[in-house]
Structure formats: C-alpha cells, structure tokens
Amino acid sequence: MVGQTVGYVRINTVDQDPAQQVEQLGECHKIFQDTGSGKSREAREGLRNLMKYVRGGDVVLVQSMDRLGHDTIDLYQILDELTRQGATVKLLSEGFTVSRDETRPTQQLMLKVLAVIADFERAKIKERQAEGIAIAKAKGKYKQQPKLNETDLEQIHTLLELGRSKAEIARQFQVSRQTVYNTLKRDLT
Template structure:
C-alpha cells in the first residue's frame, strides 16, 4: 500500500459515542469525524476535509456504508468523488473495496444491493413513524413538542454562552434537544 489509511467516522448526534466505529476501523494514519445527521452533506465538514486531504494511493476506511452516504445516489457520488482522486474506499463491515479502477463485479453488485436495502429500510422507518404518529393523533395521545417563546430562546442562548450542555438546557425547558436546535436556527 503506497498511501495512507484515512478513516471516516460519522455519528448522528453530538452526544453519540463514535468508539464502536473507531474500533472497527483499526489503525489509521488520520481519522475525520462528523457528529451530525447524514441528511445534509453541506454540513458534514469532516467529510469535506477528508476529500480535500486524500491523495492518489490513499485508502479511505469506513466502518459501514450507511456512515458515508444517506441514500444510494449520495453513496455512489461520494465514492466516485473519492476514487476520482485516486484513493480507494474500504467498507469494513461489508468487506467491500472500491478503487479508481472500480470494484470487482461482485463488490459492485453487493454495494448496490446493500445501499438499496439501507435506503429502503430508512424509508420504511420514516413511513412506520408517520403511521404511528397518525394513530396516536387519532387516539388523542399525540402531543406536539412545546415551542419555545422568544424569551425562552434568549435564556437558552445565555445558558449556552455560560457553557451549559444542550441536553441539560432541554431538560430545564422540558423540550427535546432538537426543539432547542430548531428554535436557535429560527432566531439566526
């Protein structure tokens, strides 16, 4: 192997622990970590840094393909972007490697099938969630998360400036962390 082994880790939230993925990756010369949902590639700064960092001959090692791409098209686009730079992509759990020459026919087939199944499962999960919410609403048991007032948002900002963790702030206001994030985004 002529280049470096560069790891990429992504967890969906800042309070999630990437340790399991780091153990799967094994020894790497450098590791890039994103702590954000994979929905928006624009906010995945570590992925952008990784793509800027890699060179011809490097190997990008990822624990699992769902950590790299959110859907089949996204996965293929990112893999193509990495391999166009001359680096290989290694998905450890799936035992699939794609390099600038492409993947073996079997690896290509498995990549397509596994990516399609992962996307299918994400869509089914959202569908089941929507069905569950509809049933709960029909029974009058679904309660919408309370919104934060402008005063509440100012208090949240003050607490954040003082260094309080978002989880603790959310608990104080009896809302989810996501409600805190949404309220702060609206006020920006």
C-alpha cells in the same frame, strides 16, 4: 503508489460515542469525524475535509455504508469522487472495497450497480413527489410558490445594490433563490 490509511466516522448525535467506529477502523494515519445527520453534505465538515485531504494511493476506511452516504445517490457520488481522486474505499461491515482498479472487474461492476440503483432511486423519488403533488392538488391543499410582484422586484433591485446576496433576498421574501432569479429574468424581458 502507497498512500496513507485514512478513516471516516459519523455519529448521529453528540450523545453517541464514536469510539466503537474508531476501534473498528483500526490503525489510521488520520481520522475525519462528523456529528449529525448524513442528510446534508454541506453540514458534514469532516467529509469535506476528507475529500480535500485524500490523494491517489490512500485507503479510506469506513465502518459501514450508512456512515458514508445518506442514501444510495449520495453514497455513489461520494465513492465516485473518492475513487476518481485515486483512493480505495473499504466499507468494513459490508466487506466491500471500491476503487478504480481496472484489474478488479468485480469492483467496477459493483460501482456501476450502485450507479444504476442511484438512478432508479432518483426516478422513484420524482415519481412519489409527482404523486404527492397530484393528491394534494386534488384535495385543494397544493399551493404553487407565490410569484413576486413589481413592488417586490423594486425591493430586490434595491437590496442587490446594497450588496445583499440573492440567497439572503430569497430568505427575506420566503421564496426560493430560483424564484428570485426568475423574477429578475422576467424583468429583463
């Protein structure tokens, strides 16, 4: 199946010029672009549109890995999603191609290596987080997120009846959504 050649470009700031990346991609049927940090996938509209657009047989060209994924975990997830849709991804600077082509065992190996690195990175992040919390607790600087009291719970119910979302309520009370969910759950028991 022959598809389209699609490009993806990401620059960090509006002051940067995407022309160099676009030039390196070469001839593309369509190019998707984002401006800003790659840290948040939600803020990357170009990436979301690329993911919706890509079909089996398409080739996605990206100037380098760091333009596509913020970290190994993010990169692996994006590559996995694109290849599950039947696309082939070419990372030009690295000279690396990723696809679900079973006839190319090296590609399969590299995708699995990325998955292992992503798992390792996730474990190291959790480990560093736990160490940081332990140090902060020892210094008396760690504060557990405050629980919401009964008055807060009444206000939450009122706001929910008025149609406010739990995310909006969490922002208003300066707590996580999970804290709102836990408070509501605690109220049911």
